[in-house]
Amino acid sequence: MNWYEKLSEYFPIEEMKSQEHMELLLKEKADMYHKDEGPYHVLMYVETNDFLFIDYLYVSAKSRGKGIGHKLIEKLKKHGKPIILEVEPIDYEDTDSEKRLRFYKREGFKHAVSIGYRRRSLATNEVNEMEILYWSPTNESEESILEKMKKTYKEIHTYKDKELYGKSYQHVNEVLTIVKDKDENILEFNND
Template sequence: MEQEWYTRLEKYFPEHELKHPEHMQELFAEHVAYRREQTSEYLIIYAEFDDFIFIDYLLVNPKTRGSGIGSKLIDSFKNRGKTLLAEVEPADDNDKDAKKRLRFYEKNGFRKAENIVYTRETDDGQPFSMHIYYWSPSPTSETQILENMEVVCEQIHNFHAKRHYGRIPADPEDVLHWKSEQ
């Protein structure tokens, strides 16, 4: 039962987007910002910092998807008055869930950071890109979003990463760029 939450993630998210379960267990145990909330209806894993919240994984039970549970959950996070960030894979004609995730965030008022390019590598070195989506209770710049994502990379994705992956998977200088820098 302890690893049931990870099995739920594995069934829904692409493998290259998942952290190793041991990595996540250490984050839960040792990083004060990293948290997990779960019910039979949803599972959300996030990191709450002083001025923003990074939504690492959000999963609504397939049986209750479309009933508004995910939007209510996002609204509860919006009520905390902090910027919300999420990494969302680009739409893919071969992956209907990727399109649904994009529509979900857009429907809930998130905007795509149009000027930030975010490219990581799988464990076997294959590049993959993600979009950064954000919602903020007040006007914010993409510069601030980029700075927040640097914190996410350094403190969450790279937390004890060498132990789990043998490398740093998300060095901000390597994975985050302005569109004009490419």
């Protein structure tokens, strides 16, 4: 099974980029879009001057619990930059969603609770909500994380979308928003 098949078998269709999209990123954005692949893992990530974004992290079920995910995260942390990723909210019918969140919490990732992420899938036309997690060696603000996510969305997620999918994804400001409470106060992050 090739790297794309592994990813598409594991991740829901509404979260997947097409193989053509990812191969184009690897070719045309090779300075920032990378693949780290081994017999039991596939890691697709973005590296810029000031942050990393994990696009996809897959570790095969038969090798989980052997520290592969931890080693990959540690390798990225050595770059000394904030690391950002999107995860599905916990779905109690899908035990993997809870395990993923627990894994990232153990690795020191925090929820960016003031950032909302809602994108309509071009594949299914359904709205997909994600949570933003981040790790930072420098106590990065959520406002800074939001700007980095917007850069990722514009340069990676929507790269040549009209050409690749026949239509465009929503504008970045519709997808990534500041979450406010009922009194219009921006939600504060709580480290607990």
